[in-house]
Amino acid sequence: MTKHKVLIQLFPMVDDIDQLEKVLFLLRQNSNYVDKSKFYFILDVTYPLSDYFIDWENSILQKDFFLTKFEILKKYGDWCDESYFNIDENVKGCADMCINNIYKYDVDDIIMLDNDIIFNPHTLNIMLESSLAIKETTPHYILTPEYVKMWDSSWDLVTNDFFNDKPNDPFYVLINDPIDDSMKIYGDISLEPMNRFKFGGGWMTLYSKKLLDYIEFPKDIYGYGPIDTFIMDFSKYIPNSKQFKIKNLVITEDRKYLGRSAYSNYIKNINRRDEYFQEVWNKMYQHLYNKIDGITKSK
Numbered sequence: 001m002t003k004h005k006v007l008i009q010l011f012p013m014v015d016d017i018d019q020l021e022k023v024l025f026l027l028r029q030n031s032n033y034v035d036k037s038k039f040y041f042i043l044d045v046t047y048p049l050s051d052y053f054i055d056w057e058n059s060i061l062q063k064d065f066f067l068t069k070f071e072i073l074k075k076y077g078d079w080c081d082e083s084y085f086n087i088d089e090n091v092k093g094c095a096d097m098c099i100n101n102i103y104k105y106d107v108d109d110i111i112m113l114d115n116d117i118i119f120n121p122h123t124l125n126i127m128l129e130s131s132l133a134i135k136e137t138t139p140h141y142i143l144t145p146e147y148v149k150m151w152d153s154s155w156d157l158v159t160n161d162f163f164n165d166k167p168n169d170p171f172y173v174l175i176n177d178p179i180d181d182s183m184k185i186y187g188d189i190s191l192e193p194m195n196r197f198k199f200g201g202g203w204m205t206l207y208s209k210k211l212l213d214y215i216e217f218p219k220d221i222y223g224y225g226p227i228d229t230f231i232m233d234f235s236k237y238i239p240n241s242k243q244f245k246i247k248n249l250v251i252t253e254d255r256k257y258l259g260r261s262a263y264s265n266y267i268k269n270i271n272r273r274d275e276y277f278q279e280v281w282n283k284m285y286q287h288l289y290n291k292i293d294g295i296t297k298s299k
Contacts, residue, residue: 003040004132005107008080010045011094012115014054015263017069019115020045022258024076027113030124031079039128042105043083045073046097050089055268093223093272094202095280102212103219108135110209112228114202116258118178119145119251120185126249127206130191140211140241142231144199145249148172148181157198160250162186178254187248194243197235201228204251214238216291218283224273225280230288237292
């Protein structure tokens with residue numbers, strides 16, 4: 001039997017190193033519940049340990065400190081068929097890392113995972129078994145868990161019922177206990193198609209590689225572009241595309257236990273998030289308009 005190939009990718013910033021260890025630990029824990037006879041796993045962790053993001057000359061902690069911690073984390077990839085822990089001096093943000101991986105890896109699914117996410121030990125197994133069921137009928141799919149109360153009402157579509165009446169002033173994710181909220185199962189687990197697209201890019205979001213290949217991302221994208229928003233908008237025009245969610249499987253961000261503040265007084269970050277943003281936005285949406293025009297003319 002040919003195994004279903006899955007890429008799990010992470011892009012931690014330098015001061016995300018402790019959050020990264022937490023996520024890798026959770027993935028290792030999740031691996032105990034996955035049928036490895038069905039799946040082939042590739043783990044790609046790209047760590048931008050460069051002068052582009054950190055002013056090292058004015059930092060107390062230096063590269064060697066973080067490099068040593070990063071090297072220790074490689075042990076968490078021992079459950080994967082392939083694991084790559086990359087020190088990258090050239091990457092400008094998660095957008096170019098993500099697009100590079102789409103072209104680099106020949107896989108069936110790509111899971112984009114942020115470093116501040118907490119998820120229970122059965123999440124990966126439920127997600128992957130669900131993807132096997134979806135691909136039989138829907139080649140271009142997106143799959144997400146449900147979330148706790150998030151931001152505005154547009155997120156209600158992917159909010160678990162238990163959290164619908166949670167307060168949002170202040171935002172619930174700023175005050176909740178992420179361990180309590182993510183370790184529970186809130187009812188029968190079921191796979192549900194959605195009537196529109198709504199998802200967060202790195203919240204254990206699973207994309208079929210066929211969907212991402214169909215988009216044909218421009219290769220000259222750098223920095224922190226709105227990749228998830230772009231995919232969401234583009235997917236409306238992709239033939240046979242659909243988003244599904246897993247009812248009662250809940251993940252959440254961790255704003256309580258681990259953050260970057262431990263290193264804030266010891267390294268000097270350089271904020272690069274806006275440097276390419278508008279350029280990336282313009283390139284991707286011009287690409288979208290061109291693709292839509294091509295799809296329309298071919299009908």
